[in-house]
Amino acid sequence: MGTRLRKLKLVYSKKKLSDGKTIGGKGRLTDSLIDKLAHYYGNAIQCNSTSVKEMRKAIWAVWGHSCSTDDEPMHWFCPTNPNTWCKYNAAINNNLQNYKHKPSVPKAFRDVIKPVFADLFHPALLKKCLGGKTQNPNESLNSLIFGSFVLRRLVLVFRLQRLLQI
Numbered sequence: 001m002g003t004r005l006r007k008l009k010l011v012y013s014k015k016k017l018s019d020g021k022t023i024g025g026k027g028r029l030t031d032s033l034i035d036k037l038a039h040y041y042g043n044a045i046q047c048n049s050t051s052v053k054e055m056r057k058a059i060w061a062v063w064g065h066s067c068s069t070d071d072e073p074m075h076w077f078c079p080t081n082p083n084t085w086c087k088y089n090a091a092i093n094n095n096l097q098n099y100k101h102k103p104s105v106p107k108a109f110r111d112v113i114k115p116v117f118a119d120l121f122h123p124a125l126l127k128k129c130l131g132g133k134t135q136n137p138n139e140s141l142n143s144l145i146f147g148s149f150v151l152r153r154l155v156l157v158f159r160l161q162r163l164l165q166i
């Protein structure tokens with residue numbers, strides 16, 4: 001998610017969006033917002049690692065929640081349980097009608113980042129994450145190979161040190 005959004009920011013860096021501004025800058029798609037969206041995307045996958053359907057719902061909850069405004073609340077997929085992380089739904093559960101949204105993703109680039117969410121929302125991609133696995137199978141394989149190699153090398157070094165001390 002973070003890599004895709006950073007590439008998107010680079011591609012759109014000189015282009016004007018529908019509001020006449022570029023995608024970057026204060027109150028726009030900043031690195032901290034990218035990190036935040038990537039973190040929430042990762043949490044959506046990790047917290048729902050047993051069901052692709054629930055992962056997909058949680059990913060769209062991240063997108064809708066981050067794009068919500070007071071005029072246009074988009075909390076369709078946010079959890080509605082009493083202990084929800086969504087303060088808007090928590091306020092509704094507690095009959096508080098004066099909830100104010102924090103500044104959200106501006107409408108001008110909401111449609112620009114939506115395809116990134118849509119691509120990373122694909123069921124074939126999310127199936128690879130079931131059971132808490134990584135999306136990139138090479139990461140798992142490389143860590144097994146590299147971890148085993150380092151461990152064998154350390155054992156060999158310790159054995160050589162013992163032999164030299166005797």
